[in-house]
Amino acid sequence: MPFIPHTEEEVRQMLDAIGANSIEDLFDEIPADLRSFSLDKIPEGLPEMEVAHLMHERARKDSNVHCFIGAGAYDHHIPSAVWEIATRGEFYSAYTPYQAEASQGTLQLLYEYQSMMSALMDMDVSNASLYDGASALGEAILMAIRAHRKSKSKKILVPKSLHPAYRQAANAIVKNQDIELIEIPFESATGKTSLAALSEYAGTDITALVIGQPNFFGVLEDVDGLTRWAEENNTMTIAVVNPLAMSVLKPPGQWGDNGADIACGEGQPLGIPLSSGGPYFGFMCATQKIVRQMPGRIIGRTVDLDGKPGFSLTLQAREQHIRRSKATSNICTNQGLMVTAATIHMSLLGAEGLARAAAGSHDKHRKLVSGLSAIEGVEVKFDSPVFNEAVISLPVDNATVLEALAADNVLAGFDLKKDYPELGNALLVCATEKHSAASIDLFIEKLGALLAS
Amino acid sequence: MLIFEQSSKGRVAHAQSPATKASLDDLPADMLRETPPLMPEVSEMQAVRHYTRLSQKNFSIDTHFYPLGSCTMKYNPRACNSLSMLPGLVDRHPYAPDSHSQGFLSCMHDLQEILKEVTGMKAVSLSPMAGAQGEFAGVAMIKAYHESRGDMARNEIIVPDAAHGTNPASAVMCGYKIQEIPTRDDGDIDVDALKEVLGPQTAGIMLTNPSTVGVFERRIQEIAALVHEAGGLLYYDGANLNAILGKVRPGDMGFDVIHMNLHKTFSTPHGGGGPGAGPVGVSERLEPFLPIPMIDYDGTNYRFITADDRPQSIGRLSAFAGNAGILLRAYIYARLLGRQGMTRVAEYSTLNANYMLKKMKAAGFEAAYPDRRATHEFIITLRKEAKDLGVNAMDFAKRLLDYGVHAPTTYFPLLVPECFLIEPTETESIDALDNFVEAMIKIREEAETGADRVKGAPYTLPVRRLDDVKAARELDIAWKPAE
Missing domain, CATH: 3.40.640.10 (Type I PLP-dependent aspartate aminotransferase-like (Major domain))
Known part of the structure; x- marks a missing residue:
């Protein structure tokens, strides 16, 4: 019996102690007419060796690709130590640190995580994680509505240049609470959020403005200008940023005159493998002033009975297990293990290592884009500085190009046509520090050959 | 000690990032970060040692019986x-x-x-x-x-x-x-x-x-x-x-x-x-x-x-x-x-819970629903112990940690006073279940000779009971270097 230790004799001994004849007797409170059904579609169990064969075979089918897709998930170097330690049983198989004395490892690590994340964003406080970047944006919008007491409109300005899936997820999460997400267009020449379009809303009651940095196109937004607009219009700002990029770009806490109010985003670039889109982790930072409106777990440093420093869950009166229907969010289980990995990752790289990884990644991206744009008919779409990722336009149907290159195991980028038909045959392409020069050359060569044919 | 407090200015884990920082000269200066974030500056080994040692301060399924009700803390196959x-x-x-x-x-x-x-x-x-x-x-x-x-x-x-x-x-x-x-x-x-x-x-x-x-x-x-x-x-x-x-x-x-x-x-x-x-x-x-x-x-x-x-x-x-x-x-x-293995999950988790409930009742602990079958978990109420001995569910929970058992879920559900919600799961052996019951009996005996010993627990963990009021009032949730 896989993972069940009982011997036949022990089962008998236990049933005798209970006073039951069989295990089946223990289910006698379940109405009998609910007990007949078949589980035929579930296969028989397999020993580990056979499951391993099966999984190796399936994994092999998806292997050996040259992937130039970013679009919110980035393949950066992860030190071996990160997952060696994160998957130690003491981290891997513990749970939410309800018993603080027996969870000081996880608690201290989370406190260190909150400290690192606050520093990276240059914000006062951080929570201990949310699910992912997109759902973190949904939570940030709900938080802004709670925190901005003077605003009654529940209107949130969301740039069209923000990740389409983030906009969809945020909408799914907030739409049942009478919240209106208003789309702000981008300038067709620069790919930046249009300040002119924003000015339409000047002087009206807007609860918050969302600002992506870099935005979905890789384009760097005028974060200072956008934040100042929000400050002048008594609107809160929600920054949605790539955390690795913040090691080299101006962080949300320094935007405009007073900094963003909330910063959130996808933690994946900090030591989390691509893994088909999850598990990743959403991060969220904020100013001290609104910490009590934050969703999710928060760890505090305190002392024990002997005055020795220690760590525990704090501000729990915000949370569902105490406040129930009046909680700041329904979130309970978060993404603890991913944060464990990210904390080890950030410690191993430090500020210098993170900046080198970010710059190295950007450098590979520049090499890719310069090679691609040298191909006749291929152009860089926007006339703006970008980070790590860019939109290129093709002279032919992009779906055909993607399919043809995929046949050679080159995944040539993210197809923008469905979400942004106005961009024509556009691809969002990305390279990171992990891409070899040979892999980048292969992409350039294959695309060149295809377009020449 | 925090990882930040082990930093040495300029120390870098050199194997983990490119040897030099590539130029960002295509980006406008006013969009760049001027001062680096305050991150740890440690060697690879320091980081490995620090987080390995932190891990050792945790209870986990791989190290301890963890009968946290409603959470199903069973073995996670490697x-x-x-x-x-x-x-x-x-x-x-x-x-x-x-x-x-x-x-x-x-x-x-x-x-x-x-x-x-x-x-x-x-x-x-x-x-x-x-x-x-x-x-x-x-x-x-x-x-x-x-x-x-x-x-x-x-x-x-x-x-x-x-x-x-x-x-x-x-x-x-x-x-x-x-x-x-x-x-x-x-x-x-x-x-x-x-x-x-x-x-x-x-x-x-x-x-x-x-x-x-x-x-x-x-x-x-x-x-x-x-x-x-x-x-x-x-x-x-x-x-x-x-x-x-x-x-x-x-x-x-x-x-x-x-x-x-x-x-x-x-x-x-x-x-x-x-x-x-x-x-x-x-x-x-x-x-x-x-x-x-x-x-x-x-x-x-x-x-x-x-x-x-x-x-x-x-x-x-x-x-x-x-x-x-x-x-x-x-x-x-x-x-x-597989199909049969799934059915066994319910069978053996239910067997374990009912066995434990019976043993707890036999040892004189009060079941919250004494006339019902346990499912995969059950509730005992320690209201009698709280009243007679001055030792409540939280005290028992903390003392259990000294006996090498993670505490069950405490004070949930809210309608049962001084409760433990206990879920042993199917992957625990009869020995682990017996050990838990014995630990509970011993803790009650300790309480009978004086509540203080139990109320002061735990003693053997990295810290003793923490001041949660201070944690909330003097909020310290992100490290800053001493001025």
Whole structure:
């Protein structure tokens, strides 16, 4: 019996102690007419060796690709130590640190995580994680509505240049609470959020403005200008940023005159493998002033009975297990293990290592884009500085190009046509520090050959 | 000592980043960061040693008996981790085309089918990232269903007083009012009270079965009929699915929508607080509203089902496809167990709980529902000990840590005073269960000779009881260097 230790004799001994004849007797409170059904579609169990064969075979089918897709998930170097330690049983198989004395490892690590994340964003406080970047944006919008007491409109300005899936997820999460997400267009020449379009809303009651940095196109937004607009219009700002990029770009806490109010985003670039889109982790930072409106777990440093420093869950009166229907969010289980990995990752790289990884990644991206744009008919779409990722336009149907290159195991980028038909045959392409020069050359060569044919 | 306090200015783990920093001269200076963030500056070995030593300050399933009620802390097979991290799976980009994703998609599709079969539901979406998000998705589907029928007056969700806090919190996120109903002394829902609150304003009811008080809701079919007659739908909180896996199915009980906690029932890691996975299953009438993406199979190829296929979907709840790597772990676990293994999960977790309950009763501890079968978990109340010995449930919990046992869930559900919710799971041996009971007996003996010894516990852990009031009042949640 896989993972069940009982011997036949022990089962008998236990049933005798209970006073039951069989295990089946223990289910006698379940109405009998609910007990007949078949589980035929579930296969028989397999020993580990056979499951391993099966999984190796399936994994092999998806292997050996040259992937130039970013679009919110980035393949950066992860030190071996990160997952060696994160998957130690003491981290891997513990749970939410309800018993603080027996969870000081996880608690201290989370406190260190909150400290690192606050520093990276240059914000006062951080929570201990949310699910992912997109759902973190949904939570940030709900938080802004709670925190901005003077605003009654529940209107949130969301740039069209923000990740389409983030906009969809945020909408799914907030739409049942009478919240209106208003789309702000981008300038067709620069790919930046249009300040002119924003000015339409000047002087009206807007609860918050969302600002992506870099935005979905890789384009760097005028974060200072956008934040100042929000400050002048008594609107809160929600920054949605790539955390690795913040090691080299101006962080949300320094935007405009007073900094963003909330910063959130996808933690994946900090030591989390691509893994088909999850598990990743959403991060969220904020100013001290609104910490009590934050969703999710928060760890505090305190002392024990002997005055020795220690760590525990704090501000729990915000949370569902105490406040129930009046909680700041329904979130309970978060993404603890991913944060464990990210904390080890950030410690191993430090500020210098993170900046080198970010710059190295950007450098590979520049090499890719310069090679691609040298191909006749291929152009860089926007006339703006970008980070790590860019939109290129093709002279032919992009779906055909993607399919043809995929046949050679080159995944040539993210197809923008469905979400942004106005961009024509556009691809969002990305390279990171992990891409070899040979892999980048292969992409350039294959695309060149295809377009020449 | 914090990792920051081990820093030396300028120290870098050189093997882990490019040797030099590439130029960023294509970016405008006013967009760049001027001062680096305050991060640790340590060697690779320092970081490895620090986090290894921190890990040793945790209780975990791999190191301790962890009978945390309602959390299903069972053994997490190592194969589930290593096989889910095979190259090809761990480095698959979420937007890789279906043509290069058949391996991954086939696992997801197979998992959908297994979960449908074992819960008796018509269709499953794997995308919610934890139980609470599954609850949100479920209630949002109930809302979308009523609205699709033009039935706009239904603005209430009924929740028993014993429910998990996430239930009312999730319903409120969907814009509903909460109607609470009481639990009877025998642990079942008060059906008369339910009848009184049902009406044209009822959108649905959220139930856990077995309930959070550790017993099977015997009148579930009657409850389902009543709610359906009133035009409401039934939501099943899958927190306790471990108790009935393969023995009885939520779909057969009459539930319209359920979520499953794969980090409980399908043994994916709890990770110090996640990641979880909270797939949702539905009856036929809710199928159009399931969250995207899902996986379709036409007999030859697997592909993602998107918003184009499901215009009535409540939408997507994550940027990509939920906690895919956790879903892979659950799939591997399901293949290791197979059909019979799943049924054994319910059988042996129930056997363990009933054995422990019997031993606890025999040792003189008071069961909260003495005339009921335990399911996979049970409740004891320490009100007598609190009154007679001055030692409450929290004191017992803290002292248990000294005996090398993680404490059960304490003070939940809220309606039982001084309670322990104890869930041993099927992967524990009789010895671990006996040890727990013996530790409880010893702690009570200690308390009988004077409460202070127990009230001062724990003594053997890295810290003693922490000052939570100070933690909240003098908020220190991010390290800053001394001025």
